[in-house]
Amino acid sequence: MPPVNRNNPRRAGSSDSRYAVMEFMREFPDDAACLDYLWRTLYSSGGRHYLCPKCDEMRTFHRVQSRPLYSCAKCGYGIHPTAGTIFEKSSTSLHLWFYGIYLMSSTRCGISAKQLERELGVTYKTAWRMFNKIRSLLTQDETPFDGIVEVDEAYIGGQAKWRSPARSKAKGVRRGSGTIKTPVVGLAQRGDNENSGKVFVTLARGNRAPDFVGHVMQKVLPATTVYTDETPKAEPLEKWGYHHGRVNHSQKVYVSGDVHTNTIEGFWALTKGGIGGVYHSVSTKHLQSYLDEYAFRYNNRDRVGRGMFTAFMERVIGEAEPRLPAPVSETPSVERS
Numbered sequence: 001m002p003p004v005n006r007n008n009p010r011r012a013g014s015s016d017s018r019y020a021v022m023e024f025m026r027e028f029p030d031d032a033a034c035l036d037y038l039w040r041t042l043y044s045s046g047g048r049h050y051l052c053p054k055c056d057e058m059r060t061f062h063r064v065q066s067r068p069l070y071s072c073a074k075c076g077y078g079i080h081p082t083a084g085t086i087f088e089k090s091s092t093s094l095h096l097w098f099y100g101i102y103l104m105s106s107t108r109c110g111i112s113a114k115q116l117e118r119e120l121g122v123t124y125k126t127a128w129r130m131f132n133k134i135r136s137l138l139t140q141d142e143t144p145f146d147g148i149v150e151v152d153e154a155y156i157g158g159q160a161k162w163r164s165p166a167r168s169k170a171k172g173v174r175r176g177s178g179t180i181k182t183p184v185v186g187l188a189q190r191g192d193n194e195n196s197g198k199v200f201v202t203l204a205r206g207n208r209a210p211d212f213v214g215h216v217m218q219k220v221l222p223a224t225t226v227y228t229d230e231t232p233k234a235e236p237l238e239k240w241g242y243h244h245g246r247v248n249h250s251q252k253v254y255v256s257g258d259v260h261t262n263t264i265e266g267f268w269a270l271t272k273g274g275i276g277g278v279y280h281s282v283s284t285k286h287l288q289s290y291l292d293e294y295a296f297r298y299n300n301r302d303r304v305g306r307g308m309f310t311a312f313m314e315r316v317i318g319e320a321e322p323r324l325p326a327p328v329s330e331t332p333s334v335e336r337s
Contacts, residue, residue: 018307038081109274157181
């Protein structure tokens with residue numbers, strides 16, 4: 001066995017991890033490192049110079065040790081790097097915020113607010129607020145799908161207490177009927193040699209064919225190939241200009257050439273397993289935000305570098321950028337005499 005430095009552990013090359021906890025702790029050892037990361041990323045692009053709004057010139061900014069603030073060396077104008085982010089006006093340590101993001105990004109199926117409370121040593125109220133603030137950034141984009149798209153419905157929730165599954169099947173009760181489950185619609189755009197596939201999931205508007213087709217028309221470009229199961233709700237798709245193929249699951253047909261819905265069904269398996277295993281129960285009121293989280297993880301599963309942590313932090317930074325002036329060159333201007 002080769003000698004190792006126990007005081008400086010390294011991530012094993014065979015590990016599936018892209019950003020281990022020791023790497024996180026080295027990069028963000030305290031509040032100052034986290035604040036400096038926000039400053040470098042949002043304002044200075046890695047340096048200490050920035051266009052001072054008061055001086056209207058490039059100035060050097062220094063960290064104010066007693067406050068989360070960077071101050072202009074010439075006029076004292078202060079800039080708060082946390083302004084416009086989820087950290088704004090929070091009395092919780094910035095280091096704990098970053099570690100909470102790391103914990104949420106390093107799990108495959110999510111982490112509960114109760115587990116955040118235990119890991120961070122904060123109150124449950126604080127952990128719940130942090131959890132929801134971070135998750136609120138993981139929204140799905142509106143980029144339309146094309147190519148080959150799989151569409152499928154799922155029902156998330158508990159079983160009916162007054163009717164057994166066996167009796168429901170015997171009476172021919174429609175899936176999801178007579179339960180307390182919430183219907184959701186998922187669309188999976190298949191990947192190609194250059195790009196990985198993406199998913200889009202949303203709460204169902206209703207239980208009729210126009211509702212089902214409406215979700216497809218909102219997200220999928222016309223003339224796209226759409227694959228579904230045998231649901232009669234998908235019958236109007238061809239009338240609206242889509243190339244429609246289907247597989248009949250009720251007859252044990254799951255793949256017919258290139259026609260299948262295995263991609264979106266695989267996503268449903270991950271989502272239902274995560275919700276049931278981590279959160280146990282999710283109300284309809286908050287279900288969409290949980291779906292957004294699982295879709296975000298799936299769509300960023302192939303991120304390089306620091307992996308999912310980078311994807312999470314890009315959302316934190318992206319939230320603040322519209323409120324900030326555009327950074328300019330790092331070369332400081334010459335002082336006027």
